[in-house]
Amino acid sequence: MISKAIKNKSVLLNSVNLTRSYSNKVNYNEIYKKHSKIAEKELSKDEVIKAIKENTLFSWNPTEAAANKALVMEKGDGVYFYDINGKKYIDFNSQAMCSNLGHTVPEEVIKAIDDQLRSAAYAYPCAIVTPVKAKLSMLLADIFPGDINHFFYTSGGAESNETAMRMARLFTGRHKILARYRSYHGATLGAMTLTGDPRRWNSEPGASGVVHFMDPYPYSFKWGDNEEEITEMSLKYLRETISYEGPNKIAAIFIESVTGTNGILKPPKGYLEGIRKICDETGILMVCDEVMNGFGRTGQMFGFMNSEGVIPDIVTMAKGINGAYLPLGAVGCRDHVADYFMKNPIGIGSTYNSHPVTLASAYAALQYFLKNGVLDNVQKLEPVLKKHLEELKSRHPTVKGYRSLGLFGTVELQKNSKGEPFVGYNGPAHPAMGQLQEDMVKNGLYTLLRWSSFFTNPPLTINEKELKEGFEILDKCLTNLDKHFEK
Template sequence: MTGDAMVELCKKHTIFTWARQDAVAPLPIARAEGIYMYTPEGERYLDFNSQLMSVPIGHGHKRVRVAMKRQIDELAYAFPHAATAVRARVGKLLADIVPGDINTFFFCLSGAEANENAIRAARLYTGRHKILSRYRSYHGATMATLNLTGDPRRWPAEPGPSGFVKVMDPRPYHYSFGESEAEQTEQNLRYLEEVIMYEGPHTIAAMFIETVTGTNGILPPPAGYLKGLRALLDAHGILLICDEVMAGFGRTGRLFAFEHGDILPDILTMAKGLTSSYAPLGAMGLRDPIATYFESHVYWGGLTWNSHPVCLAAAEAAVSVLIDEGLVDNAARLESVMREEMDRLQAKHPSMKEGRCIGLFGMIDVQKNRQGEPMAPYNGTSEGMGALNRFFRENGLFTFVRWGSFMCNPPLCITEEQLREAFAIVDRGLDVTDRYFEA
């Protein structure tokens, strides 16, 4: 099928996400290998966003494809109350590699479902109803997780279920809690403690955080924040839930982002990198005291494809590739290269406001003037950002341009040479936004 035929039929008969259907311009993809994707006509794109920040091992890895085919031949499906060999192996694998006493896992099909189940588990375990989350967060597209989410994708889903309370991030969009990281941590936690007082700590089951804020900024927590947050929540018996759907499985240069803060969440949610998107799978991980509670209390949750054998086979192989091929270490090693490239571009281009990265988890902000005003408004676009998006596509770089920023999240198998190749395209792209800069 040609690329044009793919686009025409997909637009005619399917719905695309988060978009007005007459405005979408799908990219036809016929195959993918390593860090590259190809159209049916052979046009190559460097995947600078791991598609949805979700293919850390790269595309088309043979070990994962072979494992999935083998599982289909052995056992393609088993109902959720069945015990299977692959379910046993993957549960043990995760218990071995996840730090601390997170030893028990509930398998589902997405990050949103993992977060849905974390909400449910927290409420059942604590007997409390309210859930805290942050305004710059994204936690999924179900009704509950959209209301857990802080960003504008929440708005069309309101009014939603009760009990969701939003708080400011340590680094809000405009307001500043302080110039230094120490100030941001101290002032934000003081503010959060007051919110907890107003809401009634005895009513709050848990607080959700993206350990590193994802699509809304790629914002690593300031120094001391995770430890301070952990202590504050512990003081009030509030669970800490780390959403590592995006940041987990090596993206930040550690297997899980919470390891950078030397803390352990009560509940951990994961997806994306769990299978490197070769099959849909999410998981909720529970610390031992919570898992023990459900030994003698019903866990009120389930779905037809819980612990699906083929998805678990993909996870077993993808996680093994990530570890065996040293991809977490590669992300940590190449952080300095990404940082160097971002600093070089910021010094060269007046339209580049800032670049942030931790491991191979990065974002660049684009500004329209010296006052730092974003090139596009919050939840909006602009002529300059539209031109940048077109330039990237015309020059074979696939990434997400969102509001006044764009993503820098390649597969973790990328080499230094390939990473610099990507930033060479970014360099030329910023020449485009420089023309929209109001000197």
């Protein structure tokens, strides 16, 4: 089979090489003239999509299908954005659960970016530091509880997780890392290997040393009938996994403190506390991936703060750190971990680490967050979101259930009274879910659908009226979906 595939591929490559030949002479003046005109032109939707198909590639979906379905965003305004034809959408997923401050960039963030660009636009991170790096690091040390006082800046969530893996391995001198099946940690090789969900499969065999374990909430069975039982059994199972792998061979346990795309799952009572205890007993580092939870999404500043007294050894973050206005991630660690790196290098780095303009955006965005009580807004709207979700459940037979905390919510759908999903675990698409997505777009709501569920994760700056407006659209779309319900 494999040799046949290779043979077919080489025939294909030969035919491409045979039929096309290119000159490598390029007339840059002509290109400049052409693009001076293009730059002035307002592209139509069709022209945008044509260029996207001809000159770009998509990530998780085949490019052609993804390009055909893509919305062409022209401008953002608060919790809304507009497409190129002027159609308005309410953003019910903050794009990738990241546009947490909405689509209107606060003036102070624009000013901070502008000032930084005009003063020091770039600094080599290995040898040069900037005042904004000092200020942001002091602010983060104040925002984080406990002794999480030291920060390393990256360009996003995956890179932060790569760095945390490296730090944990160097600090402990151990290689293995435990991560959960119901998780997503990013798309670079190490982060993809950490990831437990099927997005990992295309990157396998991946990096070495990661062992996956099951969550307190597996898809197809329960560890127990109440939170106490679930916590007890899943921690017993984790302890047993650790003993099979060798506690002194394991550098870290990575967890999303509240599971994000794999189902908005708050850990059962005592679970994170239990993991902290296991880590303390075994010298394994506890690493919390706060890339999606961090900075208020769950109703606490960080997801791990939903559990009593738990301070992880290392924390990774991105997205909400600056409302995703520029690419930025970070790793935070406690004093005992940082002490090691005072005398030893992390040995990882990139040109864009600690980019002063991204740091300036975060410093201003976090001050805006604090000044405007964004966390208070999330806490105030948490019960309102729950009430809307409950109403959807009571009104629509296709709504099997929902989960939410803070402004982090998901609705699970069912196709019949047996509770069967429209799309099973990583299952084939179902036309009803495709129709639901089309209805949402038609009615002016953007969100993410995954298998048999969709998310309700608006910007954290949303108000009650806007939240209601989004749910009215969802109600309408679900009334259509209900026609697919088989009693």
